[in-house]
Amino acid sequence: MDEPLNLVLFSGTDDKLQAAAVLTAGAAALGKPVNIFLQYWALESFRADRIGRDHGLAPEAGPAGRQAVQDLARAGQASWAETLRQAKDLGSVDIQACSLSMDLLHLDDGDLDPLVDGVEGVTAFYINAGEGQIVFI
Amino acid sequence: MSVIEITQTVDAKGLSCPLPIVRTAQATKALPSGAVIEVLATDAGSVKDFAAWSKATGNELIEHSVDGGVYRFVIRRK
Numbered sequence: 001m002d003e004p005l006n007l008v009l010f011s012g013t014d015d016k017l018q019a020a021a022v023l024t025a026g027a028a029a030l031g032k033p034v035n036i037f038l039q040y041w042a043l044e045s046f047r048a049d050r051i052g053r054d055h056g057l058a059p060e061a062g063p064a065g066r067q068a069v070q071d072l073a074r075a076g077q078a079s080w081a082e083t084l085r086q087a088k089d090l091g092s093v094d095i096q097a098c099s100l101s102m103d104l105l106h107l108d109d110g111d112l113d114p115l116v117d118g119v120e121g122v123t124a125f126y127i128n129a130g131e132g133q134i135v136f137i
Numbered sequence: 138m139s140v141i142e143i144t145q146t147v148d149a150k151g152l153s154c155p156l157p158i159v160r161t162a163q164a165t166k167a168l169p170s171g172a173v174i175e176v177l178a179t180d181a182g183s184v185k186d187f188a189a190w191s192k193a194t195g196n197e198l199i200e201h202s203v204d205g206g207v208y209r210f211v212i213r214r215k
Contacts, residue, residue, distance in 0.1 A: 026155040029162040030193050077153045086159050090166070 003132035004033040006125070011137060012041030014055045014080065015069060020137050021083035028091030035132075037125045038116065039098040042137075044105055046097070051081050051113045084115055094128070096120045141199065141211060144172040150179045150207060157183045158190050165196055165214050173199075176210040183208050 005027045009020050020036070027034050038046055045055050057066055073079075078086070087093050097112060097119045109119060147164050149157035157178040164174055176187070184201070187210045191198040200211035 022155055025159045029155060029158045029190060072153065075153075076151055078156060083156070083159075086156070086163075090159055090163050 003130055004035050004128070006035045006037070006129040006132050006134045008037045008039060008125075008134060008136045009042035010039050011058065012043075012045035012055055013058050015057045015061060015065075016137050017042065017045060017055070017080040018083070021080040021087070023135070024093055025083050025087040025090070028087040028093055031091060033092040034087070034094070035125065035128050036093070036095040037098055037120075037122075038095065039101045040104070043097050043101045043107070043112075046095075046113050046116050047107070047111055048113045049111075051115075052079075081113070081115065088115070096125065098122065098125075141173055143175045143211070144168060146175045146177065148177050149183075150177050152178070152180065154180050154182045154186065158186050161187075161210075161212070162190070162194075165194075165212070168214050170214055172214045174212045174214065176208075176212065178208045178210070179206060180208075183210070187212075 007020055007023065009017065024034050024036065045051065057069060061069065095116050097116055099119050099121050102119055145164055145168060147160050149160050152160065157176065157180050161174065161176050168174065187198055187201065191212065195215040197213045198210060199213050202209050
């Protein structure tokens with residue numbers, strides 16, 4: 001349980017971010033540290049002015065999938081951002097923005113939601129990942 | 138027959154995975170060793186989740202039952 005779980009988030013759609021938030025919260029509940037590295041469209045979804053918006057679903061969802069996701073949200077499922085907030089309260093969850101993606105999207109630290117702890121390069125991410133698994137979502 | 142005294146109840150009914158475990162882990166952290174936590178949940182996955190969480194964290198699952206779609210877990214804090 002000592003090795004961290006390392007998630008590289010690339011996709012910015014709500015379904016993929018929800019899946020990542022569930023993995024994070026589960027690991028936090030088990031006392032497993034989690035490192036999250038935000039790239040490209042995932043990083044865009046963590047912008048302070050956009051985090052609460054509808055970020056759409058992955059193409060494979062289709063209309064029936066969209067309905068299923070909406071039904072779960074209406075039944076009171078916590079959003080991915082709220083799930084991540086709870087995971088951070090509970091355990092060691094570090095969320096870092098990829099510095100290259102910051103440049104790509106023309107973002108400054110101040111543009112990001114407070115869920116994001118900082119900005120780092122891929123080398124720092126690998127060092128912090130240690131021997132733990134790396135999962136790309 | 139000994140009666141187990143519940144220190145705190147976590148009502149996780151209606152919450153989807155993994156929030157029942159998250160709420161329970163949060164409550165557990167705030168309580169002293171030996172405290173007894175009762176959890177009520179409706180997420181069917183919670184049966185296997187609580188067994189696994191108990192095993193991994195050492196917080197003992199002393200009872201579990203299901204009644205009318207509500208799962209009840211009683212945990213003694215490590």
